[in-house]
Amino acid sequence: MKIAVAGTGYVGLVTGACLAFKGHDVVCVDVDEKKVERLRSGDPVIYENGLEEVLQKCIKDGTLSFTTDYKSAYKDAEVVIISVGTPEKKDGSANLIYINGVADQIADSVERDCIIIMKSTVPIGTSDRIEARIISGLTHPVKVELASNPEFLAQGTAVENTLNPDRIIIGVKSTRAEKVLLKVYKNFDAPKLVVKRHSAEMIKYASNDFLALKISYVNEIANLCELTGADIDEVTCGMGFDPRIGSSFLRAGTGYGGSCFPKDTKALHWLSNIRGHELKTVRAAIDVNESQKLVLIKKAHSFYENFTDVNIAVLGLTFKPNTDDLRESPSLSCIPYLVDDGAKIKAWDPVGAENFKKFYPDEITYCDSISDTLEGADICFIFTEWPDVKEMDVSEFSKKMRKPLVLDGRNCFSLKEMKNKGVTYMSIGRPVIKA
Numbered sequence: 001m002k003i004a005v006a007g008t009g010y011v012g013l014v015t016g017a018c019l020a021f022k023g024h025d026v027v028c029v030d031v032d033e034k035k036v037e038r039l040r041s042g043d044p045v046i047y048e049n050g051l052e053e054v055l056q057k058c059i060k061d062g063t064l065s066f067t068t069d070y071k072s073a074y075k076d077a078e079v080v081i082i083s084v085g086t087p088e089k090k091d092g093s094a095n096l097i098y099i100n101g102v103a104d105q106i107a108d109s110v111e112r113d114c115i116i117i118m119k120s121t122v123p124i125g126t127s128d129r130i131e132a133r134i135i136s137g138l139t140h141p142v143k144v145e146l147a148s149n150p151e152f153l154a155q156g157t158a159v160e161n162t163l164n165p166d167r168i169i170i171g172v173k174s175t176r177a178e179k180v181l182l183k184v185y186k187n188f189d190a191p192k193l194v195v196k197r198h199s200a201e202m203i204k205y206a207s208n209d210f211l212a213l214k215i216s217y218v219n220e221i222a223n224l225c226e227l228t229g230a231d232i233d234e235v236t237c238g239m240g241f242d243p244r245i246g247s248s249f250l251r252a253g254t255g256y257g258g259s260c261f262p263k264d265t266k267a268l269h270w271l272s273n274i275r276g277h278e279l280k281t282v283r284a285a286i287d288v289n290e291s292q293k294l295v296l297i298k299k300a301h302s303f304y305e306n307f308t309d310v311n312i313a314v315l316g317l318t319f320k321p322n323t324d325d326l327r328e329s330p331s332l333s334c335i336p337y338l339v340d341d342g343a344k345i346k347a348w349d350p351v352g353a354e355n356f357k358k359f360y361p362d363e364i365t366y367c368d369s370i371s372d373t374l375e376g377a378d379i380c381f382i383f384t385e386w387p388d389v390k391e392m393d394v395s396e397f398s399k400k401m402r403k404p405l406v407l408d409g410r411n412c413f414s415l416k417e418m419k420n421k422g423v424t425y426m427s428i429g430r431p432v433i434k435a
């Protein structure tokens with residue numbers, strides 16, 4: 001099938017590349033000339049496992065191309081996929097400015113009957129409005145219908161999640177649209193659920209917000225474990241055996257970040273509010289997460305009144321491993337606080353450091369190794385559970401640090417491993433190990 005994809009962010013690029021990999025003829029559209037140039041040369045621009053290989057194979061096979069010329073891309077596409085960003089506005093609602101822009105370009109360009117697939121996460125009811133907007137702006141006498149088909153890919157495993165999804169949600173209002181979407185996903189071996197468009201839009205928010213809620217719940221229980229002498233790892237292990245609970249997404253930590261959970265919880269809460277309905281559980285998940293992001297700073301304050309001239313090592317900057325994405329990362333909540341307090345900071349992140357430099361080019365020393373980062377440090381903050389951190393020799397802490405206080409926001413090490421290592425070790429929801 002001839003498919004055009006609007007937007008080459010994480011979702012658009014991965015979706016476009018994977019659909020080409022599955023045999024479709026895909027053209028991806030972006031306004032950024034330089035980015036399109038790099039993508040054409042096979043450079044994925046973002047760090048995402050397996051993307052480079054898929055991209056280069058499809059470009060070589062001639063099934064994937066990139067352009068800034070939206071008219072030529074949309075003109076004769078059977079399917080146009082909208083996958084541009086829906087950033088958070090100040091009031092928490094989703095900003096639809098990019099979606100509206102693409103809708104107008106589609107209306108101005110399509111010259112054959114086609115189905116528009118909404119992949120961006122949009123408030124419930126947006127598909128109706130965007131469909132009406134496109135139909136009223138059409139410049140050719142064609143039949144256009146919109147389908148809601150949310151994605152569930154997680155960064156770092158986006159290619160794998162897209163090629164082997166756990167479900168495909170098809171939100172449509174006609175059998176014509178249903179048939180087209182089933183054809184798009186013909187080569188995907190996954191349960192396909194055909195639902196109303198509004199339900200499809202809600203499934204996306206309800207899924208993400210439920211996972212966010214699960215994390216905030218476990219983080220609250222972890223904080224209570226610290227006050228009661230229980231160990232969150234043992235607690236979640238015990239909970240996870242119950243199939244009604246499940247063992248995934250029960251990792252306690254210093255809060256969730258990324259491009260989805262923070263934005264999607266706020267957007268659904270806002271959407272609910274404007275309809276006069278208070279979504280109390282989601283509000284709680286948001287509030288718990290905000291304070292959880294600062295939990296390591298609170299722990300550090302039990303040793304230091306302020307951080308002026310304190311030598312600080314930071315391991316991990318990204319919101320999770322295997323991505324270079326810093327959006328809503330706990331490091332971005334804590335490091336500004338430490339910088340403002342006059343701390344001397346050294347940081348290490350295998351792929352996120354370059355992006356962090358854009359915020360703090362001079363205030364932080366960026367190191368190439370964990371060992372150099374720890375040299376002379378008084379406190380070590382761990383924000384991301386990179387494999388290099390989890391697999392490091394923990395005796396490095398006492399060998400390299402001046403006063404080894406390790407604050408682990410991702411429970412990278414077992415308590416057994418950290419015992420008798422000459423380190424004060426504080427993690428999330430587990431007993432403190434004293435040096």
Ligand code: UDX
Nearest residue numbers: 151152153154155249250251253256257258260319320
């Ligand atoms: C998420 C959803 O998983 C995905 O389905 C959706 O399409 C987009 O949002 P992503 O943001 O890439 O994906 O990452 P995810 O792996 O879900 O982690 C999100 C955040 O939650 C990270 O900061 C992670 O550290 C945190 N997290 C996750 C926990 O703190 N504990 C857990 O048990 C799981």
